[in-house]
Amino acid sequence: MDSGSNITRRRALLAGGATVAFGGGVAYLASRTGSSSEEYTPSTYQSLDGETGYGVELAGRPVVGERDAPVDLYYWTDYLCPFCKEFETQTLPKIGRNYIESGEVRLVFLSYPNIGQYSMPSAHWDRCVWRLNAESEPSTYWHWHGEAFEAQQSGGHDWADEATFEDITERTDGVDVPAVDDCRRNNREEIRSSIEADVDLARNSGVQGTPGFVLYNRDADAAGKIVGAHPYENFAEALDRVLAA
Numbered sequence: 001m002d003s004g005s006n007i008t009r010r011r012a013l014l015a016g017g018a019t020v021a022f023g024g025g026v027a028y029l030a031s032r033t034g035s036s037s038e039e040y041t042p043s044t045y046q047s048l049d050g051e052t053g054y055g056v057e058l059a060g061r062p063v064v065g066e067r068d069a070p071v072d073l074y075y076w077t078d079y080l081c082p083f084c085k086e087f088e089t090q091t092l093p094k095i096g097r098n099y100i101e102s103g104e105v106r107l108v109f110l111s112y113p114n115i116g117q118y119s120m121p122s123a124h125w126d127r128c129v130w131r132l133n134a135e136s137e138p139s140t141y142w143h144w145h146g147e148a149f150e151a152q153q154s155g156g157h158d159w160a161d162e163a164t165f166e167d168i169t170e171r172t173d174g175v176d177v178p179a180v181d182d183c184r185r186n187n188r189e190e191i192r193s194s195i196e197a198d199v200d201l202a203r204n205s206g207v208q209g210t211p212g213f214v215l216y217n218r219d220a221d222a223a224g225k226i227v228g229a230h231p232y233e234n235f236a237e238a239l240d241r242v243l244a245a
Contacts, residue, residue: 039146040093043101045138054216054223055201056108060194062130062141064096065106070219071242073099073107076202076212079122080115080157083229084211085149094232099239109145110198112210116157120195122148125165127191128183129175140174147172220245 046063056074073095077084099105111126113119126145133140147168153159169177184191205214206225213226215238222245224238 038089038093040096041139042096042142045134045141046106047134047138052216053218053221054214056110057194057197058108060127060131060191061198062109062126062134062138062145063106064109064142065100066103067106069100069103069106070217071099071105071239072214072216072218073105073239074110074214074216075107076110076112076198076207076210078111078113078115078119078210079126079148079152080119080160081210082152082154085152087211087229088146088149091229091232091235095235095239098236104243105239110202111195112199112202112207112212113195114199114209116160118157118160120192121162122160122165123195124184124188124191125169125180127194128180128187129169129172131183131187132176132179133174137174140172144168144172144175215239215242217242217245 042064044064044066046065046067048058048061048063048067050059051057052072054072054074056072095105095107100107109126111123113123126148129144130138130141148165151159151164151168166177169175169180202208202212205212207214207227209227211227211229213235214223215226216223222242224242226235226238
């Protein structure tokens with residue numbers, strides 16, 4: 001890891017005035033062949049409103065972890081992104097157990113549709129599943145989220161279409177397909193606008209694709225950036241540095 005300005009003020013990161021990267025910049029995990037994936041089920045979910053000090057609007061975005069966790073991990077993702085699936089199955093379980101469940105980090109899911117034609121529609125499904133279940137049974141969203149990544153196929157992104165996501169939704173207990181369809185139809189422009197806000201913030205932070213991450217200590221107004229599906233060790237080092245800022 002570089003020893004220079006890996007942690008900077010939030011304003012400097014947004015202004016592009018510093019090179020802020022942990023673990024040597026962009027990296028991607030090796031193939032899952034021969035490796036074992038893990039599962040992580042959060043114990044705490046939050047449905048929050050308002051804007052964070054970093055400029056992330058929380059309303060309508062899934063949040064995992066304690067409300068008062070000192071560090072936010074902003075995670076831009078796309079259900080068609082194979083490296084996002086690598087992160088979710090190989091790295092996120094360890095982050096969850098070691099940082100989210102300890103109350104040190106809360107994870108905020110943000111959309112960055114950038115892979116294929118169905119990237120934006122899949123993000124609309126995501127927002128509506130969360131919206132309909134955030135207050136009553138938020139764990140339902142997590143199961144749907146996992147099913148969506150599990151459905152991802154290798155060798156392209158043509159697998160993603162309306163029929164696939166309808167099937168994912170039908171087989172997830174607690175999700176009402178007609179209600180999700182109504183949400184998508186009646187809130188189309190609002191949801192698109194919120195997704196575009198996520199993308200704009202990512203680009204302003206120097207995140208140009210998925211998966212992309214900003215680690216933000218809200219009290220210290222200190223931030224760092226990770227681009228790519230880095231191994232857990234890189235995230236742990238980065239999180240420890242931002243926690244200590």
